[in-house]
Amino acid sequence: MKEHIPVLLNEVIKNLNPQSNQNFIDATLGGGGHAEKILEKTAPDGILIGVDLDEKAIELAKKRLNKFGRRAILIKQNYKNLKEKLNEQYRDIQIHGILLDLGLSLYQLQDTSRGFSFLNNNLGMKFDEDDDKEDAEEIINSYSQEKLEKIFKEFGEEQLARHIAKQIVNYRNNSKIKTSRELAEIVESVYKKFYRQKSKINPATKVFQALRIYINHEFDNIKSFLPDAIDILETGGKMAVITFHSLEDRIVKEIFKDASHDCICPPNFPKCVCNHRAKIKLINRKVIVPTEREVKDNPASRSAKLRIIQKL
Ligand SMILES: C[S@@+](CC[C@H](N)C(=O)[O-])C[C@H]1O[C@@H](n2cnc3c(N)ncnc32)[C@H](O)[C@@H]1O
Numbered sequence: 480m481k482e483h484i485p486v487l488l489n490e491v492i493k494n495l496n497p498q499s500n501q502n503f504i505d506a507t508l509g510g511g512g513h514a515e516k517i518l519e520k521t522a523p524d525g526i527l528i529g530v531d532l533d534e535k536a537i538e539l540a541k542k543r544l545n546k547f548g549r550r551a552i553l554i555k556q557n558y559k560n561l562k563e564k565l566n567e568q569y570r571d572i573q574i575h576g577i578l579l580d581l582g583l584s585l586y587q588l589q590d591t592s593r594g595f596s597f598l599n600n601n602l603g604m605k606f607d608e609d610d611d612k613e614d615a616e617e618i619i620n621s622y623s624q625e626k627l628e629k630i631f632k633e634f635g636e637e638q639l640a641r642h643i644a645k646q647i648v649n650y651r652n653n654s655k656i657k658t659s660r661e662l663a664e665i666v667e668s669v670y671k672k673f674y675r676q677k678s679k680i681n682p683a684t685k686v687f688q689a690l691r692i693y694i695n696h697e698f699d700n701i702k703s704f705l706p707d708a709i710d711i712l713e714t715g716g717k718m719a720v721i722t723f724h725s726l727e728d729r730i731v732k733e734i735f736k737d738a739s740h741d742c743i744c745p746p747n748f749p750k751c752v753c754n755h756r757a758k759i760k761l762i763n764r765k766v767i768v769p770t771e772r773e774v775k776d777n778p779a780s781r782s783a784k785l786r787i788i789q790k791l
Contacts (some may be wrong), residue, residue, distance in 0.1 A: 507578070
């Protein structure tokens with residue numbers, strides 16, 4: 480299995496600037512690549528609270544971070560519930576920095592039992608395998624054409640959403656769609672009708688993205704966590720967020736923009752009625768993207784965008 484390479488690692492570390500004995504949260508621990516670097520910088524006593532919804536990710540990160548002993552606290556948890564968890568169990572730990580590295584890890588992509596890649600022999604797509612909510616197989620085989628079209632449009636901005644949804648429904652009238660490979664081939668067959676030229680990326684990319692976002696409530700999680708994360712941070716603490724597509728980045732950008740303004744009344748209001756006060760400042764107005772070198776070494780980083788804020 481190929482190792483997950485932490486994306487924008489140098490840029491994250493330079494901007495979060497972890498110092499000796501400071502405490503950090505890695506809200507999307509994955510393989511623990513970013514977490515390891517942070518723990519090295521916060522020696523000898525800095526604590527890192529690492530969170531992931533995926534039990535397998537926690538197990539993997541445990542092996543990597545074992546050498547830091549009790550300085551690494553790893554929790555299987557949805558980051559959206561982190562504020563509550565901290566209040567219950569870690570009230571005394573002051574948090575100097577938070578990292579949110581969205582998307583999925585290479586380990587999840589390569590795991591054939593998970594259904595995240597186009598080639599899997601299973602259609603799952605859940606970050607939390609213990610969760611008994613609907614998975615991709617149930618959705619693809621039971622949702623109406625209209626509902627599927629809406630998901631592909633809303634969470635994937637898929638232009639052929641209606642045609643793909645129709646083709647899925649036609650296909651499943653004959654046989655159940657069981658593997659991610661079958662789904663990818665159905666999408667590809669629709670693309671072939673509309674586009675002569677082969678695209679550089681797999682035609683099913685947006686459909687898979689949409690399903691993953693829908694199944695894991697990814698946008699709701701981000702919208703609920705970012706304001707909490709700002710509250711959790713100490714004054715002067717920083718947060719870094721890495722996104723991998725424009726829908727995700729837009730949500731982060733808007734939340735940070737509002738939180739960095741004193742007044743968020745509509746521009747046509749003659750005077751402020753919201754009494755909103757800025758809680759953060761934006762460290763980078765332009766998103767930070769990977770260098771050509773990084774994209775060459777790690778193609779998975781190609782669409783990454785990094786935004787950093789500081790708590791006022
Ligand atoms: C891109 S990976 C993180 C990689 C990590 N930074 C590294 O360098 O190894 C994103 C991780 O976030 C996890 N994740 C996604 N949504 C989550 C949520 N709501 N709560 C906690 N973890 C989540 C995924 O399971 C995945 O392991």
